[in-house]
Amino acid sequence: MRPADLAREHGLSPQAVRNYERDGFLPPAERTSSGYRIYTALHAAALRAFLALVPAYGHALAGLVMTALHADRQDEALTAIDRGHAQLLRDRETLAAVRRAVDHLSTAQEFVEVRETFPGPQSGPQSGLPRGPLSIGELAHRLGLSPATLRTWEAAGILAPPRDRATGHRLYHPGDTRDAELAHLLRRGGYPLAHIASVVQQIRTAGGTARLTEALDGWQHRLTARGRAMLTAAARLDAYLSLSAEPPGGPAC
Known part of the structure; x- marks a missing residue:
């Protein structure tokens, strides 16, 4: 997929998708021989998770969660989410x-x-x-x-x-x-x-x-809206983590 393909689902600009990747909210994209980004279903799931985290926990914490995950610091990401629930x-x-x-x-x-x-x-x-x-x-x-x-x-x-x-x-x-x-x-x-x-x-x-x-x-x-948003974010984040845990060729038969 191209940046525009990911952006279209959420009403974003392709540049916003590229910025999210630059900031570490999406995993790094592969490039074609001519330098164009190649996004996959994994990037689409990451974008859905990040955008669901924002109304639930705020932009700063959503970014912290995604960057921690992409730096292989899953416990740090989950601790940040726990703090959000404790605050609620x-x-x-x-x-x-x-x-x-x-x-x-x-x-x-x-x-x-x-x-x-x-x-x-x-x-x-x-x-x-x-x-x-x-x-x-x-x-x-x-x-x-x-x-x-x-x-x-x-x-x-x-x-x-x-x-x-x-x-x-x-x-x-x-x-x-x-x-x-x-x-x-x-x-x-x-x-x-x-x-x-x-x-x-x-x-x-x-x-x-x-x-x-x-x-x-x-x-x-x-508070009710934030609680519901947290449920949605949890589902999107779990879907992303499950997909990222699959082997590169897809789920094993």
């Missing part, structure tokens, strides 16, 4: 934790609104919600963090508690507590402070968690 699992666990937090925070916010409108027995200490604003020490104890961590989050733009006019002490109202709890979950999920600040700011701007719920639905859709 962490993302799923973080998403589930944030969903639980949003449900909890939404319920808590509704409870606070009802309590403030109709004060009564439900505003006692057994409610699980603070009777008033928390101090930095009280919020830190509630989350199992140090006050220094909360001050770091404030410097990063994640928290913005008002100050008591008389003492200058920070006062964490229910909205501030919601932001801190969400930040705590995202931080445990490995997210950097700048990313957490962006998410919390969106909730603060929207005045609640409805916008975050929509974002989480989109996140869930992307």
Whole structure:
């Protein structure tokens, strides 16, 4: 096959196929006496595998997998794939934790609104919600963090508690507590402070968690699509590895 024959299946240009070979994503092609590349079914399978790996793991990791395979470092390639699956699992666990937090925070916010409108027995200490604003020490104890961590989050733009006019002490109202709890979950999920600040700011701007719920639905859709892409990539990669393991003349009879 010619480069154009491989390219046509995927809507690529022949030059893109040549570039993939140059970068090591395809095995080296043989040449005719006049210097033209000769591609085979093996190259076609390699191209299908690489292009399936890209939406599943990203271009960089897909390239790493293919170049490792072509350098006879199969364990390195499989380890990279394992890391991709591990990251997907962490993302799923973080998403589930944030969903639980949003449900909890939404319920808590509704409870606070009802309590403030109709004060009564439900505003006692057994409610699980603070009777008033928390101090930095009280919020830190509630989350199992140090006050220094909360001050770091404030410097990063994640928290913005008002100050008591008389003492200058920070006062964490229910909205501030919601932001801190969400930040705590995202931080445990490995997210950097700048990313957490962006998410919390969106909730603060929207005045609640409805916008975050929509974002989480989109996140869930992307994770599902990535999981399906990983299945497709695994099938294409296995087909390529099986073909590359056959003797040059084809499968033995």
